[in-house]
Every structure is written in structure tokens, then in C-alpha cells.
Amino acid sequence: MSSALSIRQLTKIYGNGFQALHGIDLEVAEGDFFALLGPNGAGKSTTIGILSTLVNKTSGSVEVFGHDLDREPYALKRCLGVVPQEFNFNQFEKVLDIVVTQAGYYGIPARLAKERAELYLTQLGLWEKRNAASRELSGGMKRRLMIARALIHQPRLLILDEPTAGVDIELRRSMWSFLTELNQQGITIILTTHYLEEAEQLCRNIAIIDHGRIVEHSSMKELLMKLHVETFLLDLRDPLRVAPQLNGYPARLIDNHTLEVQVEKNLGLNGLFTQLAGHGIQVLSLRNKTNRLEELFVSLVEKNLTKVAV
Amino acid sequence: MRREFAQSELAANWIALKTIVHREVRRFLRIWPQTLLPPAITMVLYFVIFGNLIGRQIGDMGGFSYMDYIVPGLIMMSVITNAYGNVVSSFFGSKFQRNVEELLVSPVSAHTILLGYTIGGVLRGLAVGLIVTVLSLFFTRLQVHHLGVTVVVVLLTATIFSLGGFINAVFARNFDDISIIPTFVLTPLTYLGGVFYSISMLPPFWQTVSLANPILHMVNAFRYGILGVSDIRIGVAIAFMLVASAVLYAICIRLLVSGRGMRQ
Numbered sequence: 343m344s345s346a347l348s349i350r351q352l353t354k355i356y357g358n359g360f361q362a363l364h365g366i367d368l369e370v371a372e373g374d375f376f377a378l379l380g381p382n383g384a385g386k387s388t389t390i391g392i393l394s395t396l397v398n399k400t401s402g403s404v405e406v407f408g409h410d411l412d413r414e415p416y417a418l419k420r421c422l423g424v425v426p427q428e429f430n431f432n433q434f435e436k437v438l439d440i441v442v443t444q445a446g447y448y449g450i451p452a453r454l455a456k457e458r459a460e461l462y463l464t465q466l467g468l469w470e471k472r473n474a475a476s477r478e479l480s481g482g483m484k485r486r487l488m489i490a491r492a493l494i495h496q497p498r499l500l501i502l503d504e505p506t507a508g509v510d511i512e513l514r515r516s517m518w519s520f521l522t523e524l525n526q527q528g529i530t531i532i533l534t535t536h537y538l539e540e541a542e543q544l545c546r547n548i549a550i551i552d553h554g555r556i557v558e559h560s561s562m563k564e565l566l567m568k569l570h571v572e573t574f575l576l577d578l579r580d581p582l583r584v585a586p587q588l589n590g591y592p593a594r595l596i597d598n599h600t601l602e603v604q605v606e607k608n609l610g611l612n613g614l615f616t617q618l619a620g621h622g623i624q625v626l627s628l629r630n631k632t633n634r635l636e637e638l639f640v641s642l643v644e645k646n647l648t649k650v651a652v
Numbered sequence: 653m654r655r656e657f658a659q660s661e662l663a664a665n666w667i668a669l670k671t672i673v674h675r676e677v678r679r680f681l682r683i684w685p686q687t688l689l690p691p692a693i694t695m696v697l698y699f700v701i702f703g704n705l706i707g708r709q710i711g712d713m714g715g716f717s718y719m720d721y722i723v724p725g726l727i728m729m730s731v732i733t734n735a736y737g738n739v740v741s742s743f744f745g746s747k748f749q750r751n752v753e754e755l756l757v758s759p760v761s762a763h764t765i766l767l768g769y770t771i772g773g774v775l776r777g778l779a780v781g782l783i784v785t786v787l788s789l790f791f792t793r794l795q796v797h798h799l800g801v802t803v804v805v806v807l808l809t810a811t812i813f814s815l816g817g818f819i820n821a822v823f824a825r826n827f828d829d830i831s832i833i834p835t836f837v838l839t840p841l842t843y844l845g846g847v848f849y850s851i852s853m854l855p856p857f858w859q860t861v862s863l864a865n866p867i868l869h870m871v872n873a874f875r876y877g878i879l880g881v882s883d884i885r886i887g888v889a890i891a892f893m894l895v896a897s898a899v900l901y902a903i904c905i906r907l908l909v910s911g912r913g914m915r916q
Binding site for chain 1: 660661663664665666667668670671672674675678682745746749750751753754755756757758759760761911914915916
């Protein structure tokens with residue numbers, strides 16, 4: 343499978359001397375749904391800024407579908423659609439004008455631009471609002487408008503920088519299914535998000551960036567395999583006063599009806615339930631305390647923090 | 653193959669140019685009470701107060717009634733302030749709202765971006781100039797002495813000030829920065845640029861000093877196109893405007909390519 347994005351030794355030092363990227367390497371295959379995760383200030387937005395040419399790189403190389411950023415910037419830009427984190431459209435323009443104007447910047451004739459605008463605005467539930475000034479839209483609608491705008495030139499690689507930030511759950515889920523559909527149509531998608539559940543659900547491959555360095559770059563499956571311990575919350579039928587002694591399963595009471603248990607992957611859950619039954623404890627339901635990816639993410643970032651501090 | 657690629661790039665940039673110009677025109681027409689109406693009202697007041705009431709006391713200037721004499725200068729004043737104002741406020745507004753990023757991420761060349769904004773500024777300058785010209789017909793009979801000079805001078809002047817507005821917008825960091833140049837540089841230079849008087853009225857020293865004011869050359873060249881009288885040599889004025897346009901264009905392109913004030 344050919345490469346949609348290839349980053350080699352990418353470095354960025356800002357004018358004030360702050361080094362945001364320390365020679366990162368990143369490879370995203372064509373057709374992938376890829377997550378780029380990292381805490382605030384890790385270098386995600388700088389990386390996306392360099393890809394979209396809004397940030398000048400200090401050194402290194404970037405290729406999108408084989409088009410080098412330095413040698414073929416226009417060809418690269420034609421392959422790329424970017425949905426930035428912050429709203430960056432004219433608040434006084436109408437929704438339809440924003441999308442059609444963006445198409446014009448890509449050299450798309452007006453008639454075709456209007457057809458595509460209708461298609462994407464309809465798919466994203468904004469066609470009814472086409473004549474509204476963009477400032478009148480809700481936060482979720484504004485996010486969808488930026489997605490429609492980024493799709494108008496039908497890019498092969500779509501980068502979304504926290505597209506569901508501040509979006510309610512229902513809308514977030516409908517955006518997930520829309521993005522999944524786009525990916526199934528062959529569009530490569532790179533997603534940055536703070537909702538790790540989102541990354542785990544949507545993405546096949548993942549990179550974690552922290553302090554300007556890639557600390558993990560693998561498939562989601564491989565990464566989750568690295569998770570040795572999971573924490574579960576058990577909802578109990580009858581109240582408990584003290585946590586039971588469970589051999590190999592450290593447990594503590596959160597409240598009278600909720601027991602928190604740490605489960606090592608190689609031990610599994612059967613042994614736990616056997617021991618709980620031995621104590622006469624009936625479990626009504628069970629859930630992960632945190633998202634699995636979140637546990638890994640925190641452990642990786644903490645590990646990197648220790649390294650940086652050293 | 654390479655030729656086909658170049659042709660498709662050219663075609664794409666042509667559509668992008670039309671898009672930027674269309675967007676710019678749509679902007680100044682949408683906010684016409686801020687862009688087209690105020691200069692019309694201001695100029696009518698100038699015509700009534702300076703041209704009619706005070707002008708009657710002044711008598712002739714350069715062989716023409718005072719009203720006839722100031723009309724070309726007032727048209728140019730409108731063109732200058734509106735061409736400059738359109739680009740500086742539109743481009744700075746795009747930076748402020750960050751929608752300039754829409755252009756920067758797309759495959760539009762720096763020349764196309766600059767031409768789009770410049771044509772937008774020129775069109776607003778011409779639109780206001782035309783409105784003021786039509787209004788002036790209520791106060792005087794306007795005859796064009798030399799159409800070619802009139803058109804060339806008004807186009808070059810609008811271009812120069814559109815490019816100037818672009819440079820101002822690139823360096824501006826807040827809304828104060830886009831009003832400093834128009835208030836403290838353009839307005840004094842325009843008032844001292846022979847809009848209301850002939851520099852032959854000044855002592856020799858101030859005549860020489862006035863010649864350093866570029867707006868004097870533009871106003872006088874335009875006045876020559878309308879009335880056939882001028883304080884300066886028309887050929888020199890047009891040559892100066894051509895050179896100024898080229899230099900300002902080169903500066904703007906350099907700023908755009910470097911991404912100053914736009915890219916980090």
C-alpha cells in the first residue's frame with residue numbers, strides 16, 4: 343500500500359527559540375484512519391500547521407501522496423483537506439458562499455462548486471442553513487461547515503484537528519459515522535482528538551506525540567495489547583462494608599455498591615468472578631473505569647515526562 | 653505533459669482570481685452604508701461648502717472656476733482613500749478572523765492572491781470615484797480633456813494605494829494599526845497634494861517641498877486629464893506611478909511569499 347503521508351526528521355523551532363518538534367518521523371498509509379494523539383502543547387497542531395503550510399518548518403521533509411512540500415507545494419495542497427481546531431471562516435459570509443468560495447480557490451468552476459456544496463452541506467445537515475451568516479450557526483454546525491469546506495475539492499487526505507471538540511454526544515456519533523463513510527470511500531483520514539474513545543473506535547493506526555517527539559507509532563491493536571492491567575468497576579447487588587480480599591485482584595470499595603478491581607490481562611475475568619461468588623457477592627454489571635486507550639496514553643505520556651525531566 | 657500541467661495551473665489560478673475579486677466586490681457591496689455612502693455624503697458637503705459657498709469668494713483658479721478646479725482633486729481623494737481602505741480593512745479582517753488561512757492552505761499563487769485583493773481595491777476606488785463624479789455633475793459641467801490620461805492615472809493611482817493598503821494590512825497587528833497610516837499620512841498628504849489649491853500659490857520653497865508629495869503628482873495628472881491644466885509634467889507623473897506600482901507590487905509579493913504576519 344502506498345504512502346499518503348510521509349514525514350522525515352521534521353523539526354520546528356519557533357522565533358522565540360521554543361522547539362516544538364524534535365525531528366519526528368511519521369508514516370500514514372493510503373486509506374488509513376489514523377489517530378495523532380498527544381497532550382496540549384505536544385506538537386500536534388504544529389505538525390498539522392506545517393502540513394497545511396500555515397507553519398514554516400525548520401528542517402526535515404514532508405510528502406503527501408509523493409508530492410514534496412518544498413518542491414510541489416501546490417500539488418500537495420490539492421491532495422490535502424484540513425479542518426482546523428479553531429473556526430477560521432468569515433463570520434459575516436453566508437454558509438454557501440464560504441464553501442463555494444473555497445472551491446474557487448482550488449480552481450473549481452462555479453457550477454461544479456455549487457453542486458458539490460449542495461452535496462456536502464446536505465450530507466452534513468447544513469443545506470437548510472445555506473443562506474444564514476456563518477456567525478448565526480451553533481458550535482456543532484460551525485464544525486460541520488469546516489468539514490464541508492475541507493471536502494469541497496475532494497482531497498485524498500483529510501486532516502481533522504479535534505473535530506468533535508465541544509460537540510454533543512449525538513452529533514459526535516453522527517460525525518463518526520460520516521467520517522467512517524468517507525474513509526470507506528477511500529479518503530485517508532488523520533484525526534487528532536482529546537476523546538480517546540473516539541480514536542479507539544475510529545482509527546486503525548496511531549501515533550502518540552509528546553514534547554515534540556513521537557513516543558508511540560503502531561497499530562491500535564498492537565498498542566492496546568501493551569495494556570497489561572485494566573481497571574473495572576463492578577456494580578454490586580448488595581451493599582458491602584469492606585472490600586473483599588481477592589487473590590491476584592487488588593480491589594477497593596468506591597462506595598457500598600461499587601467495587602473497583604484491577605485485572606491483569608493474563609489472569610482474565612473468570613477467576614475474579616469465581617472468587618466473588620465464593621464471597622457471596624452478586625455483580626449486577628461491569629464497566630471499564632477509564633477508556634483502555636486513555637490508560638495507555640497516560641502511562642506513555644507519564645513515562646515520557648520522566649524521560650524529559652531526567 | 654508539462655505544458656498541460658502549466659495550462660491547468662493557469663486555468664485554476666484564473667478561477668481563483670475571479671473568486672477573490674468576486675468575494676471582494678461582494679464584501680464592499682454588502683456593507684455599502686460603510687463603503688459607498690459615506691464618501692458620497694462627504695464629497696457632496698465638499699462640493700457645497702468649498703466649491704459653492706467658499707469657492708464663489710475665491711474666484712478662478714488655473715483659469716477655471718474654483719468648483720471646476722477642485723472636482724478632479726476630490727474624485728482622486730475618494731479613489732485614494734477607498735482603494736487603500738478596501739484592501740487594508742479586507743486583508744486585515746481576513747487575518748483577524750483567520751479566514752486568510754482558507755487562501756493560504758489552497759493552491760493559489762501569491763500573484764493571484766495579490767492581484768485579487770488589488771483588483772478589489774481598484775474596483776472600490778473606481779466605484780466611489782464614479783459615484784463622486786456623478787454627484788459632481790449636479791454642481792458643475794464636467795468635460796474630459798484627455799480620456800487616456802484620465803483613465804491611466806486613475807487606474808495607476810488606485811493600484812498604488814491598493815498595494816499600499818495591502819502592505820499596511822500585512823504589518824498591522826490590531827485595528828489601530830490600520831487607521832494610523834490613513835489618518836496621519838494619507839489625509840495630510842492628500843490635503844497638501846493640490847486638491848484644493850494650485851502649488852503656484854505657494855512660495856518657491858514650499859513649491860519645491862510639495863513636489864516630493866506623490867499625491868500631488870497623481871492629483872495634477874488627473875486634473876490634466878479632466879481640465880487640461882497641471883502644476884507638474886504629466887509624463888514624469890505617469891512614469892513615477894508606473895515605477896511606484898512595480899516597486900510596491902514586488903514588496904507585496906515578497907511579504908506574501910515569506911508569509912510575514914500570516915505564517916509562523
